Structure formats: structure tokens, C-alpha cells
Amino acid sequence: MLAGYLLARFHRKPYGFFPHGVLATFQRKVSVRKKFVYNRLFADRILKNASVIFYSAEGEREEAAALGIHAPSVVIPDGFDAENFSKLPERGAFRKRFLSGHSGPLILFLARLNAKKGLDLLIKAMKRVLTERPDARLAIVGPPDPPSFHKQVMQWLKESDIESETVLTGMADPKLRLVAYADADLFVLPSHAENFGHSIFEAMSCGVPIVVSDTLNFAGVFRESGAGLVLPRTPEAFSNAIVSLIENPDLRLEMGKLGRSCSGRYSLEMTGSKVAAAAESALHRKQFPPDLAPMMGAGFPS
Numbered sequence: 259m260l261a262g263y264l265l266a267r268f269h270r271k272p273y274g275f276f277p278h279g280v281l282a283t284f285q286r287k288v289s290v291r292k293k294f295v296y297n298r299l300f301a302d303r304i305l306k307n308a309s310v311i312f313y314s315a316e317g318e319r320e321e322a323a324a325l326g327i328h329a330p331s332v333v334i335p336d337g338f339d340a341e342n343f344s345k346l347p348e349r350g351a352f353r354k355r356f357l358s359g360h361s362g363p364l365i366l367f368l369a370r371l372n373a374k375k376g377l378d379l380l381i382k383a384m385k386r387v388l389t390e391r392p393d394a395r396l397a398i399v400g401p402p403d404p405p406s407f408h409k410q411v412m413q414w415l416k417e418s419d420i421e422s423e424t425v426l427t428g429m430a431d432p433k434l435r436l437v438a439y440a441d442a443d444l445f446v447l448p449s450h451a452e453n454f455g456h457s458i459f460e461a462m463s464c465g466v467p468i469v470v471s472d473t474l475n476f477a478g479v480f481r482e483s484g485a486g487l488v489l490p491r492t493p494e495a496f497s498n499a500i501v502s503l504i505e506n507p508d509l510r511l512e513m514g515k516l517g518r519s520c521s522g523r524y525s526l527e528m529t530g531s532k533v534a535a536a537a538e539s540a541l542h543r544k545q546f547p548p549d550l551a552p553m554m555g556a557g558f559p560s
Contacts, residue, residue, distance in 0.1 A: 263304045272309035272540050275329075279314075279453035281322040288373070305329060309540040312533065314453040315475035316551060321451075332536045332550035335476075336454040337529030340522055342432070343439065343463040352397070352434075352441040356425045362393030363504045366442035366466070368430065368457045369449070371402040371411055376448035376471065378414055379493055383448070385418040386497035391504055396420070399438050401429040439464035443510065444503055448491055449474060459524055462486075462517030467510045469499050485517030 259275075266273035293301075305311070311331040313319040319331055353360050365384065369375050377398070384396045402408035408426075415421045430438065439445075445461035445468045452458070452474045461468055468486030470477065481488040487503070489495040503510055532550060539546045546552035 259304065260300055263300070263307075267307065273307075274310045274312055274537060274540065275304060275308040276312045277318065277322065277453070279318065279451065281325065282318065282451045282453065283321050283324075310536055310546075312536065317475035318453040319553070330540070330546070331553050332532075332546050334529060334532045334536065334550060335524050336456065337524050337526045338456055338459050338463075338521075339526050340459075340463045340524075343436070343460055346440040346464055347437050349440050352437040355437075356397065356427060357395055360395055362395060363391060363443045364441055365394060365396050365444050365446055365500060366399065366438055366461070367397065367446055368399040368435065368438055368461070369447060370400050371398065371407050373407070374450045376450060376491065377411055379448045379491060379496065380446060381411075381414045381418050381420065381424075382493035383446075383496035383500065384423070385420055386493060387500050387504075388420060388423055390501050394423070394500075394504065396424045397438060397442070398424060398426045399430045399434070400427075435460070436464075439466055442466050444469055444500060445486075446496065446500065447471070448489075448496055450491070452476070459521045463521040465514035465518050467503060467513035468517065469496060469503065479520070483516055483520035484513060485520050486513050 262273065305325070305327050306329065308329040311327065311329050313322070313331055313333050314336050316333050319333060350359070353364065357364070365387075367377065367380060371377060380396075384394070387394050398411065402411070411426070415424055427434065439461060442461070445458070445466045447455070447458060447468070448471045449455075450471070450473055455470070455474055455476060458468055458470060458476075458480070462485050468480060470480055470486065470488055471491045472488050473491060474480070477488050480486060487499045489499055535547050536550055
């Protein structure tokens with residue numbers, strides 16, 4: 259990012275900036291001292307001189323408002339390639355590999371293992387779920403970020419005494435992601451914040467019902483789509499929702515259909531055309547198209 263900024267300024271070229279959630283309130287509380295130094299040296303100037311800032315959701319822009327950023331901005335969802343999830347492998351491969359063929363309900367967490375993702379809450383919720391549905395299992399799929407976070411997750415599992423009902427797979431390549439979605443009965447992500455939430459849209463595209471927190475920038479979209487449940491971030495709310503959906507397969511099936519329909523509206527083609535339109539406007543210092551929810555700030559920097 260820094261190299262791109264320096265090259266753009268040296269050659270007097272306009273440039274765009276994608277925050278990808280790093281300006282969110284929760285993220286700004288991580289490594290505060292290091293970020294303070296970097297912001298003073300570089301980041302503040304990168305933001306100030308951007309010709310356009312690409313936010314993935316209006317909520318992401320609202321969270322960044324406290325920083326007093328005056329660069330023009332637009333809102334364009336990240337998008338993803340739904341075609342990659344249109345054909346799932348036969349059900350059973352993930353369970354056979356990691357769960358000895360277990361046939362009971364499978365709750366899937368698929369994301370980076372990071373403090374903001376809410377794994378502590380999910381583990382507490384699963385402890386409650388298992389008191390009512392001891393046949394349920396939790397699959398935690400994804401790499402620890404940072405690597406030392408794996409130790410923290412294992413400690414939470416041990417404290418909740420659900421180690422034997424949980425499997426951690428580590429890094430998930432594209433094939434493993436597909437077999438995980440194919441075998442999952444529910445996808446759960448009680449994250450503090452997500453500016454888009456790629457794995458949520460992937461799960462929806464695979465027809466897997468979602469249970470997510472109401473703090474996400476696309477929480478309203480998920481709620482209105484009917485693809486799953488959007489909840490307050492409490493173990494009680496998540497455990498009750500998980501048990502309710504485990505015991506209602508017809509509702510899960512309906513949610514899966516609605517999720518596929520919703521996810522199809524966020525294609526890479528749609529995102530690409532909107533990014534191109536915004537870049538064209540910035541390049542020629544024209545008004546941004548109104549469907550990008552533009553906010554002009556202080557105008558186009560030199």
C-alpha cells in the first residue's frame with residue numbers, strides 16, 4: 259500500500275484506497291501503539307490524498323467517520339465468485355475425514371481464527387447447545403491469525419469442556435471449503451464486525467443457513483433475505499438459535515434457498531463494473547454515479 263501511494267504521488271496519478279475493514283472501531287483498538295506511529299508517518303496522508311475511498315458498506319463508512327476523512331468515497335460491496343460454489347461435492351467427505359463419519363448436526367465456523375471473529379462467544383454457545391443436543395459437533399475451519407491465537411482457542415475449548423465435540427482443521431484450501439459447506443447444517447459467525455463477510459456469502463451460495471451477529475455491516479441484508487438468523491452477540495441468543503434450527507430441517511431448507519437467491523446479487527461482475535465506474539470518475543474528476551452512494555468530502559485532491 260505504501261509503495262503504491264508513493265508511486266502515485268511521484269507520478270501525479272490519482273489513486274483509490276480499499277480499507278477492507280481496517281478502519282472499523284474494533285480493528286482500531288488492535289495494536290494501538292504501532293498503528294499510532296504508522297498513522298502519523300503514512301496512513302493519515304494516504305487517506306487524505308486518496309482520489310476515492312472504496313467502502314464495502316455504508317456501515318463501514320459510518321465507522322470511519324470519527325477519523326475525519328475528507329477524501330471522496332463510494333460504497334461498493336466486495337463481491338465474490340458464486341460460480342465456485344454452484345456445485346458442491348457429495349455430502350459426507352468432511353465428516354468422514356475429520357469426524358469419523360459422524361451423522362449428527364454439524365455447526366460450521368469458517369473464517370480466520372482472530373479475536374474479532376467471536377470464537378469465544380461461539381464456544382460458550384456450543385457448550386449450551388450440547389446440553390440439549392449432545393449429538394451436535396462444531397467444526398472450526400481456518401488458519402489462526404496470528405498463529406499464537408490457536409493456543410487461545412484451545413484454552414477456550416478446554417475451559418468449556420467441549421474439546422471432544424470440536425474439530426479444528428487449520429487452513430482451508432478451496433476443496434476443503436467446499437466439502438465443509440457440503441456437510442454443514444449451519445454456518446455460524448458471531449463476529450464483532452465484518453465489512454462484507456465473504457465466508458457468509460459463500461455459505462449462503464452453498465445453501466447453508468447462516469446464524470450471524472447483528473453488528474455486521476450487512477446484517478440488514480442478511481435479515482431481510484431470510485437466509486438465516488441475525489442476533490445480538492450473546493451466548494444465549496446464539497445457542498437458542500442453533501438448537502432451534504437444528505430441530506427444524508424444513509426451515510433450514512427454506513433459508514438455504516433464500517440464501518442462494520440473495521448471494522447471487524453480489525457477483526464479481528457487478529462489483530467490477532462499479533469499481534470501473536468509480537475509477538473513471540476519479541480519473542476525470544467527474545461526479546460519481548449516484549448508485550455508488552457517493553460522498554464528496556472535500557472534493558478531488560490534487
